[in-house]
Amino acid sequence: MSGGTKQKLFEATLRLSKSRGLVGLTVDDIAAEAGVAKGTVYYNFGSKDGLVDGLLRYGVDMLALRLRAAVSDADPLDVIEAQVDTTLEFIASYPGFSQILVSELWRTPGQWHGTLSLLREEIISIVKTQLSRLEEAGRLPEGVQIPTAAAGLFGTMLVVALDWQVFGPQRTRAEVREAVMVLIRGLGRR
Amino acid sequence: MSGGTKQKLFEATLRLSKSRGLVGLTVDDIAAEAGVAKGTVYYNFGSKDGLVDGLLRYGVDMLALRLRAAVSDADPLDVIEAQVDTTLEFIASYPGFSQILVSELWRTPGQWHGTLSLLREEIISIVKTQLSRLEEAGRLPEGVQIPTAAAGLFGTMLVVALDWQVFGPQRTRAEVREAVMVLIRGLGRR
DNA sequence: GCTTTTGCACTGACCGGTCAGTTCAAAAAG
DNA sequence: CTTTTTGAACTGACCGGTCAGTGCAAAAGC
Numbered sequence: 001m002s003g004g005t006k007q008k009l010f011e012a013t014l015r016l017s018k019s020r021g022l023v024g025l026t027v028d029d030i031a032a033e034a035g036v037a038k039g040t041v042y043y044n045f046g047s048k049d050g051l052v053d054g055l056l057r058y059g060v061d062m063l064a065l066r067l068r069a070a071v072s073d074a075d076p077l078d079v080i081e082a083q084v085d086t087t088l089e090f091i092a093s094y095p096g097f098s099q100i101l102v103s104e105l106w107r108t109p110g111q112w113h114g115t116l117s118l119l120r121e122e123i124i125s126i127v128k129t130q131l132s133r134l135e136e137a138g139r140l141p142e143g144v145q146i147p148t149a150a151a152g153l154f155g156t157m158l159v160v161a162l163d164w165q166v167f168g169p170q171r172t173r174a175e176v177r178e179a180v181m182v183l184i185r186g187l188g189r190r
Numbered sequence: 191m192s193g194g195t196k197q198k199l200f201e202a203t204l205r206l207s208k209s210r211g212l213v214g215l216t217v218d219d220i221a222a223e224a225g226v227a228k229g230t231v232y233y234n235f236g237s238k239d240g241l242v243d244g245l246l247r248y249g250v251d252m253l254a255l256r257l258r259a260a261v262s263d264a265d266p267l268d269v270i271e272a273q274v275d276t277t278l279e280f281i282a283s284y285p286g287f288s289q290i291l292v293s294e295l296w297r298t299p300g301q302w303h304g305t306l307s308l309l310r311e312e313i314i315s316i317v318k319t320q321l322s323r324l325e326e327a328g329r330l331p332e333g334v335q336i337p338t339a340a341a342g343l344f345g346t347m348l349v350v351a352l353d354w355q356v357f358g359p360q361r362t363r364a365e366v367r368e369a370v371m372v373l374i375r376g377l378g379r380r
Numbered sequence: 381g382c383t384t385t386t387g388c389a390c391t392g393a394c395c396g397g398t399c400a401g402t403t404c405a406a407a408a409a410g
Numbered sequence: 411c412t413t414t415t416t417g418a419a420c421t422g423a424c425c426g427g428t429c430a431g432t433g434c435a436a437a438a439g440c
């Protein structure tokens with residue numbers, strides 16, 4: 001089953017990247033962790049870059065899917081809260097992925113910067129939608145740039161979630177979500 | 191002049207790490223960029239790790255110095271605004287350093303995680319001081335955990351500043367500062 | 381039914397290049 | 411004289427990528 005092998009390689013890479021990052025990761029280790037031979041990686045992906053590229057899309061697709069599932073026509077602030085919760089849950093499940101994101105997203109011109117920029121757009125556009133709804137309701141403070149705010153929001157979630165995982169794993173997800181929401185509520189007071 | 195050589199090596203490493211990260215950096219390249227011989231690196235720092243360790247302290251000392259210089263007995267929110275501005279200016283001047291910070295800080299257990307955790311504490315404690323002043327004035331929303339909020343604040347600044355440098359360099363520092371402050375003002379309404 | 385062929389998925393030993401780290405004699409700096 | 415720097419040669423581990431070969435299930439040939 002080919003899809004199964006690719007999936008196994010993705011999951012193995014995510015497991016390892018948590019501690020070593022993408023650059024410090026060897027194809028030998030990934031293959032060993034996935035329980036396949038090194039050649040299999042090259043058979044399936046052509047190169048280490050190919051594997052990483054696939055992994056990035058895999059991860060972002062998962063996250064985007066969950067973020068979109070959290071959308072409803074409820075109050076935009078509630079939707080954002082649900083999205084924050086979703087993101088925290090996702091990052092707790094796949095700490096290696098967010099690790100990669102923060103390590104590589106702002107590297108210029110990193111190897112995967114192109115792919116990552118696209119993926120950043122995908123996630124941010126989902127957040128933007130909710131901010132636009134807030135704006136339409138006239139609930140955004142004056143002068144707030146939606147693109148900047150959306151990027152900031154996404155980055156904040158990422159960083160807070162990582163900090164939670166690494167420096168305060170005893171906190172509950174609800175506590176951390178509250179911490180983020182306190183910041184966000186300043187955006188759209190009801 | 192030993193301090194001069196070390197400084198040159200720090201600055202060279204920062205210049206290069208912007209695009210390649212710490213792991214992908216070769217000692218040969220660093221030495222060449224600094225205009226010194228490879229042997230000089232080992233004479234001064236003993237190893238690549240020694241150089242990186244020194245660099246991390248060097249960078250955090252610079253940032254901490256500036257953050258403390260921004261402290262006054264003005265309104266805490268104004269002090270925080272000044273600190274945000276200071277941080278943005280610092281990151282704009284040393285993009286490589288914040289690059290390193292986000293890439294390595296939340297890696298467990300990365301090579302430099304120990305040193306970085308200490309440095310994280312140093313920066314965050316400075317932010318905490320201002321949040322505590324807000325709390326004493328009874329201006330913090332109920333249930334805000336100061337350590338969590340401080341960590342979130344620091345991370346947010348870091349990420350927003352990087353995103354600014356990479357994806358929106360045409361924005362002015364004032365614009366970006368405003369974007370961060372909109373988030374923060376939700377914390378401490380006057 | 382049986383044998384042969386095909387092609388996909390995978391294997392793992394191997395190769396060539398790269399890079400951290402070492403060494404050292406000699407020059408420069410102070 | 412002492413400290414610092416130079417620069418080049420060398421070592422050895424490590425790693426991305428290659429490739430001839432294996433296993434096997436399904437199709438083709440008879």
